[in-house]
Amino acid sequence: MREQILTIIDTNGKLSEISLGQYQKQKLVLGRDESICDIVMTDAIVSKIQGTMLLENGRLMYQDEDSRNGTFLGLGSGRRLLAKQDGMVEVYDKDILCIGNLQQSRNRVLLLYSVSEKREVWKWKPLSREVITIGRDSSNDICLPGPGISRVHCRIGSIQGACVLEDSGSVNGVLVNGERVTGRRKLQDKDVIQILGFQLLFCQNGIYYKTAPEGISLQVRDVTKEVGKGSKKKRILNHVSCEIEGNEFVAIIGGSGAGKTTLMNAISGFEPDFAGKVYCNGTDLVEHFQMLKNMIGFVPQQDIIYENLTLKKMLYYAAKIRMPKDTRASEIEKRILEVLQMVDLVEHQKTYIRKLSGGQKKRASIAVELLADPKLFFLDEPTSGLDPGTEKNLMISLKKLARQQNKTIIMVTHTTANLHLCDKIIFMGPGGRFCFCGNVEEAKAFYQTDDLVNIYNMIAEDPEACERKYRNARQREKNSGTAGERKPIPVKRSKNARFQQFLVLAQRYGELMFHDTQRLLVLLLQPCLIAALLYVVADKDIFKIYESTKSMLFALSCSGIWIGLFNSIQEICKERTIVKREYMANLRLPGYVMSKFVFQFALGGIQAAALTMIFLGLIGKKRAGIFFNNFTMEMFLTVWLTVLAAIALGFVLSAMVRSGDKAMAAAPFVLIIQLLFSGILFQLKGAGKLISYFTVSRWSVEALGSIAKLNRLDLKLQKDYPMLEHEAEAFFKAAKGHVVQCWGILLLMTVVCLVVSMISLRRIAKDRR
Ligand SMILES: Nc1ncnc2c1ncn2[C@@H]1O[C@H](COP(=O)(O)OP(=O)(O)OP(=O)(O)O)[C@@H](O)[C@H]1O
DSSP: OOEEEEEEEOTTOOEEEEEGGGGOOSEEEEESOTTTOSEEOOOTTSOSSOEEEEEETTEEEEEEOSOSSOEEESSGGGOEEEOGGGOOEEEOTTOEEEEEOSSSGGGEEEEEEEEESSOOOOEEEEOOSSEEEEESSTTSSEEOOSTTSOSSOEEEEEETTEEEEEEOSOSSOOEETTEEOOSEEEOOTTEEEEETTEEEEEETTEEEEOSSOOOOOEEEEEEEEEESOGGGOEEEEEEEEEEEOTTOEEEEEESTTSSHHHHHHHHTTSSOOSEEEEEETTEETTTTHHHHGGGEEEEOSSOOSOTTSBHHHHHHHHHHHHSOTTOOHHHHHHHHHHHHHHTTOGGGTTSBGGGSOHHHHHHHHHHHHHTTOOSEEEEESTTTTOOHHHHHHHHHHHHHHHHHTTOEEEEEOSOOTTGGGSSEEEEEETTTEEEEEEOHHHHHHHTTOSOHHHHHHHHHHOHHHHHHHHHHHHOOOOOOOOOOOOOOOOOOOOHHHHHHHHHHHHHHHHHHHHHOHHHHHHHHHHHHHHHHHHHHHOOTTTTTBHHHHHHHHHHHHHHHHHHHHHHHTTTTGGGHHHHHHHHHHTOOHHHHHHHHHHHHHHHHHHHHHHHHHHHHHHHTOOOOOSSSSSSHHHHHHHHHHHHHHHHHHHHHHHHHSSSHHHHHHHHHHHHHHHHHTSSSSSOOOHHHHHHHTTOHHHHHHHHHHHHTTGGGSBOGGGGTOTTOOOOOOGGGOOOHHHHHHHHHHHHHHHHHHHHHHHHHGGGGGGOOO
16 A cells, blocks of 8 residues: 655754655645644644645645745755745655745754655654765665665765765765765755665755665656658657656557557667657756666567577676675675566576576566666566566566566556556557546546557547546646756766676677687688688799789788678677666776677687688698798787778668668678779779778778888799889788788777777667657
């Protein structure tokens, strides 16, 4: 049973908590006068009749009754002074009403409204010591459990007589009165401190707090989204306003293209490009997304798991990326076991993910998201593709999660079979029309039908009328917000944390590579086979005759480019859904790309060595190089640099496209450019010559030709006409400086391509499912 609770902190810092249900009345009067008021506050700053509260269908409305000191809704910069002429204003779960002088904090009375299933008494921690600490570890003065809380999250101490809160470099940050604390902030009496799902009250040199985080509530106010420009402009979300309370299990339903996913992406903060406001426990979600995102879990439609890892290993790497960096190995181990129990997959922890069934994979994706203990959980069609039994079990598990793990769960679904398990359903109609929000029974009563499927049909027939009917029925004032400029507050991370994440990513990628033995074998065998094939077609006069040597070196260079491109072209796009989800959490893209590149660097080295050594070994000709007596080392280095540049080029393509198929379709085009503009097949002039400067093949062949001293080799015709002149080409100038220049350019291309791939991967945040 959900209770509507009002916590009152008077001017002296005394806290009292009342259940609004105890009055068994719809209308409650608040004020100083005992003879008239239901909720009596004896502070002098409170008027005889301060305001009126209206309780209706689990909702709370408030009206200020022309009080002397007024009532503010909210603290901090987003607060609003309520006046009688505003009429009844809805107060949402975790909203704060404030009576009194905002400048003189002692002259304030706070009213905290919350809706909760179970009630926990407020604890009190006096600031008796110089500094008190708040964090996850039990050694803190205030211990707040939860994997998202840092071991020591923040400190409160006194500096020159003032009380100061200092964020101890926590991952998920601290809000005071809805504003992010960067470094230190002076605390004032009755400031509200928020750390993830925990609310703490600073009062008269002490702190009130609760150790169980409460479910996160969500207020969606007038969310509207338009796409396209000019005549192609269309509205895909139309003034959606609704409330979701803490620990509710909510389904967004509606026909195909009704805007369900668009709504979920907006209210989860993952696509902030909309008009209107979304408040998460009273805090602007878009404005504070960087800080709130760690309270939010998001399971996209595609699974966010790696097929070639065991379930436990997958969870281990996800935990290393998502949980605070000070989490101990034993804590990670414990948390993995906890989430496996939550999703009923303990016995499958050692199973490779590729061997799990569809339903189990969905649970595995949910487990990944549960690791960081998100309090607000979004799932996009989690039941799609599941059989009816598995679907029902999953819905029951989600309901259990909402109830037992204090989570607010919002899911998009098409099916109506198990919606009775949800606390609320949100019906969307074509054009993003908001056609209903309430429980299943209310929906049936509202649309006068026994079957939810009929509601689908009614909405599809006339969405506008359904939207109007529901809007009129709600009869409440819309709080329309304008989409102001939103600048997410960047969360600074230390270089050390970035490096640690890079190590975890590299370890995960290494493991994925080694577990995919078939692919690894293909990648390693490929250069050996190509070397053998090159030997088969090689002329016996190679390294003696100019033409045969030149074409063979060109083939060698192209082989290197192909090998590199094939290594990397699918590496990013094939895991795009996972990367997007991790990027929205904590993933650093440079670390991600580099974690792949370090392994590709080594793999490319082995491949280049195999290709060059086997080919030159089979040819059996030893020649002096530019730097050493034997040119093999120099040839190998050139091929390696060629492979690396091609790997980086592959990363660029892979970061730009959204699927492996598209990447493979683009590969021939890239190869053709390398062939045509290398300057070997055709004499290039003008634009062609200019393009050749940007191809890997040109610099690769130039270096190989210089090392092989092409200019000093005889032309074919010179066999018969020894007097024929062979003009030296600047292209193949056999000089140290020239070779180093070519190597340098190949290296530079690699670096530039890596940077471009990191930058273009940032667009991943805008990916739709
Ligand atoms: N960025 C965009 N540009 C243009 N149109 C868009 C964009 N995003 C969504 N739409 C359109 O908005 C409508 C709603 O899309 P959305 O994916 O939210 O629907 P849905 O209800 O989740 O559909 P389904 O059940 O089929 O997945 C669709 O017609 C879609 O084509």
